[in-house]
Amino acid sequence: MRNYKIPTLTIAGSDSSGGAGIQADLKTFSAIGTYGMSVITAITAQNTQGVFEVEELSKKIIRKQIEVVFEDITPKAVKIGMVSSPEIILEIVNSLKNYNLEYLVVDPVMISKSGYSLLRPQAKENLMKYLIPMAYIITPNIPEAEEITGMKVNNIDDMKIVGEKILELGPKYVLMKGGHLDGDAIDVLIGEDIFEIYKSKRIDRKNTHGTGCTLSSAITSHLALGYGIKESIKLSKEYITQAIKYSFDIGHGVGPVQHFYKFTKVEGEI
Ligand SMILES: Nc1ncnc2c1ncn2[C@@H]1O[C@H](COP(=O)(O)OP(=O)(O)O)[C@@H](O)[C@H]1O
Numbered sequence: 001m002r003n004y005k006i007p008t009l010t011i012a013g014s015d016s017s018g019g020a021g022i023q024a025d026l027k028t029f030s031a032i033g034t035y036g037m038s039v040i041t042a043i044t045a046q047n048t049q050g051v052f053e054v055e056e057l058s059k060k061i062i063r064k065q066i067e068v069v070f071e072d073i074t075p076k077a078v079k080i081g082m083v084s085s086p087e088i089i090l091e092i093v094n095s096l097k098n099y100n101l102e103y104l105v106v107d108p109v110m111i112s113k114s115g116y117s118l119l120r121p122q123a124k125e126n127l128m129k130y131l132i133p134m135a136y137i138i139t140p141n142i143p144e145a146e147e148i149t150g151m152k153v154n155n156i157d158d159m160k161i162v163g164e165k166i167l168e169l170g171p172k173y174v175l176m177k178g179g180h181l182d183g184d185a186i187d188v189l190i191g192e193d194i195f196e197i198y199k200s201k202r203i204d205r206k207n208t209h210g211t212g213c214t215l216s217s218a219i220t221s222h223l224a225l226g227y228g229i230k231e232s233i234k235l236s237k238e239y240i241t242q243a244i245k246y247s248f249d250i251g252h253g254v255g256p257v258q259h260f261y262k263f264t265k266v267e268g269e270i
């Protein structure tokens with residue numbers, strides 16, 4: 001059930017071409033049916049062919065955005081995407097500590113599909129030490145999970161082992177995304193007493209710009225709407241699978257996924 005009175009917040013970078021980052025997050029919030037808000041951490045000059053320039057915003061304006069949003073419209077769930085420097089991570093962590101936040105979804109964005117590094121190498125330590133431990137759920141893809149743990153992932157057994165290693169950093173759940181392995185698109189949810197596999201057929205489409213951003217925002221929306229963790233992942237996996245299935249050629253490179261939710265009613269609908 002969609003409910004546009006439920007506020008959700010993304011703290012992430014802007015993608016000028018609208019396929020990933022803040023733009024993908026807001027489109028997802030809207031399609032799934034929550035009220036989307038944004039705190040921008042960096043502006044990327046980006047299109048479907050690549051990331052051409054990045055300008056990080058100051059700690060001051062990042063802190064202020066968080067402060068005024070929370071003072072006025074407290075989000076039910078927050079998602080964090082691109083946070084590129086150690087200082088920005090620390091600022092966000094310290095700001096969020098002022099609020100009693102139930103659902104923090106951390107997508108540890110590191111490298112764009114086009115191969116551009118969106119996380120400074122020196123930021124990894126703060127990501128692991130301060131941000132990941134605060135997360136309700138963290139959603140690494142396989143290269144990110146390998147970078148965080150220093151371990152290799154070649155199959156589902158490895159996903160479980162490496163996911164459990166990430167769990168030791170302190171988040172409540174880890175969703176390891178398997179889009180980078182061959183064969184079916186298999187994601188694995190790991191928690192202290194949970195191990196769930198979410199499987200979909202691999203869709204042969206090149207347009208997967210923003211899939212990670214979209215999935216983590218879908219999870220944020222579903223948690224905010226009141227679904228439990230397993231149901232939130234199941235519905236979000238359905239959403240991303242459909243979004244990839246209907247992805248389209250726009251621009252000259254890796255196009256975006258399509259945002260729509262055809263299944264649910266709107267709260268208050270008669
Ligand atoms: N070709 C595909 N067909 C179906 N699902 C996919 C495909 N590629 C990725 N996915 C799914 O999209 C989501 C994002 O996965 P992934 O590509 O691993 O992360 P990221 O976008 O962060 O690199 C996951 O749920 C994954 O299983």
Ligand SMILES: Cc1ncc(COP(=O)(O)O)c(N)n1
Nearest residue numbers: 013014020021112113209210
């Ligand atoms: C601002 C921003 N945030 C995140 C991504 C990752 O998305 P993808 O892995 O699909 O390139 C991106 N390209 N740009």
